Amino acid sequence: MTALLELDGLTKSFGGVRAVDGLSFTLAEGEILGLIGPNGAGKSTLFNLINGVFAPDAGRVMFRGIDITGEAPYRVARSGLARTHQIVQPLADMTVLENCTVGACFGRESLALGAARDAALEAAVLVGLDDRLAVPASQLTIAGKKRLELARALAARPALLLLDEVLAGLNPAEVDYMIGVIRRIRERGITILMIEHLMQAIMSLSDRIVVLNSGQKLAEGLPAEVANNPAVIEAYLGDPSLAAELHGGS
Amino acid sequence: MGDALLEIEALEAGYGEVKVLWGISLAAPRGKLTTIVGANGAGKTTTLRAAVGTITPWAGRVTFDGEDVTRLPAHAKAARGLVMVPEGRQLFGDMSVEENLEMGAFSKRAARSFSGRLEQVFALFPRLDERRRQKAGTLSGGEQQMLAIGRGLMSDPQILIIDELSLGLAPVVVHQLFGTLKTLKEGGLTILLVEQNVHLAFAVSDYAYVVAEGRIFTDGTPAKLAVMPEIRRAYLGV
Numbered sequence: 001m002t003a004l005l006e007l008d009g010l011t012k013s014f015g016g017v018r019a020v021d022g023l024s025f026t027l028a029e030g031e032i033l034g035l036i037g038p039n040g041a042g043k044s045t046l047f048n049l050i051n052g053v054f055a056p057d058a059g060r061v062m063f064r065g066i067d068i069t070g071e072a073p074y075r076v077a078r079s080g081l082a083r084t085h086q087i088v089q090p091l092a093d094m095t096v097l098e099n100c101t102v103g104a105c106f107g108r109e110s111l112a113l114g115a116a117r118d119a120a121l122e123a124a125v126l127v128g129l130d131d132r133l134a135v136p137a138s139q140l141t142i143a144g145k146k147r148l149e150l151a152r153a154l155a156a157r158p159a160l161l162l163l164d165e166v167l168a169g170l171n172p173a174e175v176d177y178m179i180g181v182i183r184r185i186r187e188r189g190i191t192i193l194m195i196e197h198l199m200q201a202i203m204s205l206s207d208r209i210v211v212l213n214s215g216q217k218l219a220e221g222l223p224a225e226v227a228n229n230p231a232v233i234e235a236y237l238g239d240p241s242l243a244a245e246l247h248g249g250s
Numbered sequence: 251m252g253d254a255l256l257e258i259e260a261l262e263a264g265y266g267e268v269k270v271l272w273g274i275s276l277a278a279p280r281g282k283l284t285t286i287v288g289a290n291g292a293g294k295t296t297t298l299r300a301a302v303g304t305i306t307p308w309a310g311r312v313t314f315d316g317e318d319v320t321r322l323p324a325h326a327k328a329a330r331g332l333v334m335v336p337e338g339r340q341l342f343g344d345m346s347v348e349e350n351l352e353m354g355a356f357s358k359r360a361a362r363s364f365s366g367r368l369e370q371v372f373a374l375f376p377r378l379d380e381r382r383r384q385k386a387g388t389l390s391g392g393e394q395q396m397l398a399i400g401r402g403l404m405s406d407p408q409i410l411i412i413d414e415l416s417l418g419l420a421p422v423v424v425h426q427l428f429g430t431l432k433t434l435k436e437g438g439l440t441i442l443l444v445e446q447n448v449h450l451a452f453a454v455s456d457y458a459y460v461v462a463e464g465r466i467f468t469d470g471t472p473a474k475l476a477v478m479p480e481i482r483r484a485y486l487g488v
Binding site: 038039141142145168169171197198199200201202203204224226227228232233236237238239240242243244245246 | 264267268269270272289290291416421424425428446447448449450452453454462463481482485486487488
């Protein structure tokens, strides 16, 4: 397998805090890689480093063999890397189709308006928004806005898609629907790096999991391996020695 | 649940358009220490906020001391003795230790017992007595947590709800604070605690709820829960 994305020693500090600290991992073409970790572990910051919202203090981002470290986000998008945001960012006054068309115009293929509309329509169908094409984004439900966020990224026809909590805030039926959408996206050959707090969903969707804690990689492996890793369990459940001490002392 | 001081039924709540709680039910019995554990983002803090009224529940019911308080504003609940010590302490940093404690005794009911309560808080936390004129913002993390609990106690609580007691504190301070909880419970206070360290939570509580994805994943006595692989499943999905 060829590496589509290679992160090498990525580091980013804010004030005195190392939000991302010497992080390295690779993403193979066609893979779904799940990124998990407690709040504040550095997951969203990592996305911002990959797509150029922030330039790293150190380290390198290689995408399809090209160094894209610190490139502006619009250039990263043009190179075939699209993302969604945890807090959805629709263009509220524009329709569903127009939102997706914007994604297509500024994506990998720099499509002209006519072709961009075709790509937009295709993306809207894929996420199941084809019956809402003329609806202003502001009038969608939260589930609809989440789908639109995904469709706009897809319309850019990316090789790599970064998904930041696309399942958060959805009800169980909507979660199931979205899981199906993500599987269909992968079947089209798009590689996916996703952050998600819904553990059952991400563990079942991902081929591999990377666990972040305090900006560093705590573990990497198959979902079942990671869930049984004592260091991961401690990061989630807390340090058992404190409680042992409490029992001993009281 | 006949003797529940605080009872939460089918609670739903969220922020903006995003629903976080999908029907949480739990009870805090009188004189007991009840804990809520769960991964980040599971809905622990949101449950507490909806219970004390700093956010308004979307659906469900909150009953306190036999009264339906679901729609009451936070200050009215605090005046009835439903009191929260918030995550991150939220002290008045430019005010002294003593002034922060005064702020806790804001309600008429609490103001009546002010001096007695102040003595009680200083007896519980001698460090606060030593530093009563010092600005709260200059205290150590552990002292700030003591002050936040002290301020809560000044409100004359019937139930003290504490969000993330051990977060960011040194082990020796954690040890001391959990000792204080035990003392308070032995004095008859009802406590509802959110705690990120599951082992600590189970070590001190009478009953625990495990929250995952905005719902109660499982609940029981710590002895029963400690051996369940479901706890790991609630946190890690597998």
